[in-house]
Amino acid sequence: MNKNIHKFHYKDVYFILDVNSGAVHAVDKMVADMMDVFDGENDEAVLEKYKGIYKPEEMQEALSELHELIKKEQLFAPDIDVPPVFSEKGIVKSMCLLVAHDCNLRCKYCFADTGDFGAARQLMSKPVGEAAIEYVIKHSGSRKHCEIDFFGGEPLVNMPLVEHITAYVRKREKETGKIFKLTLTTNGMLLNDKNIKFLNDNNISVVISLDGRKEVHDRMRPDAGGHATYDKVVANFKKLVKSRNDENYYMRGTYTKYNLDFTKDVISMADEGFDILSIEPVIAKDADYAILESDLPQIFDEYDKLVDVYLQYRREGKGFFFFHFNMDLNNGPCVAKRLSGCGAGHEYYAVAANGDLYPCHQFVGREKYLLGNIFDGVQNEKLPQYFRNCHVLNKPKCRDCWARYFCSGGCHANADLFNDDIYKPYEVGCELQKKRLECAIAVQALMKMEKF
Secondary structure, eight states: OOTTEEEEEETTEEEEEETTTOOEEEEOHHHHHHTTTOOSSOHHHHHHHTBTTBOHHHHHHHHHHHHHHHHTTSSSOOOOOOOGGGGSOOOOOEEEEEEEEOOSBOOTTOTTTTTTTTSOOEEOOHHHHHHHHHHHHHHSTTOOEEEEEEEESOGGGGHHHHHHHHHHHHHHHHHHOOEEEEEEEEOSTTOOHHHHHHHHHTTOEEEEEOOSSHHHHHHHOOBTTSOOOHHHHHHHHHHHHHHTTTOSEEEEEEEOGGGSOTHHHHHHHHHTTOOEEEEEEOOOSSOTTOOOGGGHHHHHHHHHHHHHHHHHHHHTTOOOEEGGGOOOSSSOOOHHHHHHTTOBTTTEEEEOTTSEEESSGGGTTOGGGOOEETTTEEOOTHHHHHHHTOSGGGOTTTTTOTTHHHHTTOOHHHHHHHHSOTTSOOHHHHHHHHHHHHHHHHHHHHHHHHTO
């Protein structure tokens, strides 16, 4: 089968993905089998291969339709060329402010070492925060829309700074014509009527963290004293979500080796009334909760279960938005986005509490990725270009992968963690991503076919 075609099935529905165009075709088993041989120019070979298995007239009709797809460049579409933009200096579109290198939880899988990023606990100051906003304004060029993420640790630990920087952003918007989208990620422990009102009044999107079932959440996300947190954060999250009419939030969970039956966790979150959800695999090395290659078959089966549940909830009118099943089969991301992904290290930076600049929040504390400081700017000028060139066509293991234009080569930080090289993807993560993509394609196609 052509390397630019990917074939898979969900139950009795077969799918053909044209890798370069992103076009998806739902087909029957006959066409799926024919695609193992068909290369666009060998109709006779296809007819000979399946002679006596399928009816010649039905195969001829199918071949005619396949040739029409080729003409429309929806099958065997031309390869994507690297756009010139990747040889130029990037503009800064977004920035993550680590306003608190501190946290009131002690999540066992925390990449930030319980919030302190492996160093002293500290809070970001007003001068650092203001300098970060000025940096984005200065380095975003003519781009009008920019983003700021309040992150930690737990950003509500430093709520006075969040308030100050929000006011500063709104002031600078009026003065510069820029428009900033603000987002805050929280574990929910410190949410209260006052800060919820502030977040709502200032149109700040909120990412909330919950790991599904009570026993799963409490096992991995205790507070600093080792106490359970589920009941408190769920109550706070419900108050937040209700106050903003079930909009402008996103609930994120993490599954580990302890809960590979994570469909139950997604159901738990949905049944609690949260309907904008995701659940991500833990990223960990040398830990008893880490996901291993040997876990993949069980995880793949679980994603199939999640597809069944997701579609069933939709049919019953209880549908929820699941991030990894959200996919536009008609108009995907632009070419640059498909190639480069998140833009870490050249379009997106993270600012540590002391003002140090890193390619993203997960690189904070990894000193070989220190870019410079928010006051002096990027000092390691080779690093942004190194990240800018780290797109799928420059990664040997990505070049022939069918998912390359959907995953954009995976997470740089994960690649560095496991392979000490951002050009070598984290392979277990690749397999998980490919399975989720198949599920997303199946879900979106089936919803169109069933018209719900």
